[in-house]
Amino acid sequence: MLRVAVCVSGGGTNLQAILDKIRDGAVTNTEIAVVVSNNPGAYALERARAAHVPAVCVSPKEHASREEFNTALVDTLEQYRVDLVVLAGFLVVIPPVMVERYRNRIINIHPSLIPSFCGTGNYGLKVHENALARGVKVTGATVHFVDEGTDTGPIILQKAVAVEDGDTPEILQRRVMEQAEWEILPEAIDLIANGRIQVKDGRVIRQKG
Numbered sequence: 001m002l003r004v005a006v007c008v009s010g011g012g013t014n015l016q017a018i019l020d021k022i023r024d025g026a027v028t029n030t031e032i033a034v035v036v037s038n039n040p041g042a043y044a045l046e047r048a049r050a051a052h053v054p055a056v057c058v059s060p061k062e063h064a065s066r067e068e069f070n071t072a073l074v075d076t077l078e079q080y081r082v083d084l085v086v087l088a089g090f091l092v093v094i095p096p097v098m099v100e101r102y103r104n105r106i107i108n109i110h111p112s113l114i115p116s117f118c119g120t121g122n123y124g125l126k127v128h129e130n131a132l133a134r135g136v137k138v139t140g141a142t143v144h145f146v147d148e149g150t151d152t153g154p155i156i157l158q159k160a161v162a163v164e165d166g167d168t169p170e171i172l173q174r175r176v177m178e179q180a181e182w183e184i185l186p187e188a189i190d191l192i193a194n195g196r197i198q199v200k201d202g203r204v205i206r207q208k209g
């Protein structure tokens with residue numbers, strides 16, 4: 001059974017998608033051991049509590065330094081014996097010590113088709129604002145392993161979403177979440193939980209089921 005920590009900062013719709021797919025049996029061999037947020041007010045923590053999943057806040061504001069916060073974050077993951085860390089809208093820079101400790105065991109959902117519209121400054125609604133400003137006709141979402149860079153780790157899954165005339169950033173963001181994020185993040189967890197993902201020479205190889 002894969003023990004998963006889901007790290008969140010906001011509304012938690014990706015967390016909810018994971019919870020629902022585990023409940024419905026679409027994601028197997030997986031249990032959410034803990035939901036961790038840097039934001040005590042994150043509605044995602046309410047979603048965890050409603051699903052009777054441990055919900056923990058590790059806030060930078062409660063620690064004297066960034067280093068102490070980083071240590072507290074890793075200690076929490078170890079306390080819950082986590083195998084896989086899922087970043088679902090976690091607005092915290094992952095410290096190198098954590099990337100090393102969980103090499104190829106931290107995954108992130110990004111709301112574009114990496115390498116488009118990613119990297120510093122491309123997060124949340126800004127990603128969709130930039131996609132619309134560029135005039136792309138197709139966007140989407142990417143699940144990737146987290147390495148020392150920003151949105152630079154090996155890509156696991158991607159799903160394309162059409163940009164439609166009249167889209168606002170908010171409309172596009174919702175479509176990307178509904179049609180892509182909420183599908184490929186749970187699917188990536190299921191693939192990892194069932195031993196179907198391997199990283200070789202910096203690229204992901206998907207084993208046949």
Ligand code: GRF
Nearest residue numbers: 010011012013014089110111
């Ligand atoms: C999603 O749009 C995701 O792509 C981005 O952060 C947002 C998280 O939303 N990384 P939610 O908290 O899962 O609703």
